[in-house]
Amino acid sequence: MAKALSIIFFMFLASGCAVKKDFYATGGSRADGSIDMAYDFKQFEKPVVSLQQAYGVAKSKCAVWGYSDAEAFGGKTQNCFARNGFGDCIAGQVIVKYQCLGNLDTAAAPVSAPGPGAANGLMSKQQYKDSRLKALLNQNLPYDEYMRQFNAIQAE
Known part of the structure; x- marks a missing residue:
């Protein structure tokens, strides 16, 4: 019985935990009107992210540059920073690109x-x-x- 409980406990630990992750801006280009929003992850984490939070940060960054809004390009890029001996990713970053919207000429500061x-x-x-x-x-x-x-x- 103890062996069965240990196996169940190990499987529970290996299944991962849901972890709330916040997006942060990692780069961008005012000239291109693009912002890279990202969050980091580790092995056994199941990231819970809010695309609304990412949109809000991207929109505020675009507003600083004089744009009026932002929109996700669609899709995401996953980068792995560390792998274990089996080649599994144990730490990385997910990047979602946003496009700033609006005309800079008409978006002059009031x-x-x-x-x-x-x-x-x-x-x-x-x-x-x-x-x-x-x-x-x-x-x-x-x-x-x-x-x-x-x-x-x-x-x-």
Whole structure:
């Protein structure tokens, strides 16, 4: 009986566990209007992902570049970073490509009406936030640092 229970327990462990995974942007091109969204996985995990969450992140990245929306290309690419002795993938990444939508010429940032402080050179909170985001785009930062600063600005 104990042997049967151990076999059942081992099969339960080997079957994998459902794990919620969040998408994150791994790259993209403003000129091409494309964003690569990805999530990582490990052996025995059964990733549970939200395509709505991926769409939301992709749309916000596209909006920073001046596009109005985003759309998944369809399909996905799976990369394996580590294999075990049997050749099974034990750690990897799944990438879903998104296309930014909208015309950059007509998607210019809306111009706010000058506020009461405009005469003395002061910016509104939104104007200040927009200028910081624009300056952040012009910096050549690693993705992790860019996201840290972007999220800090958005949280203000």
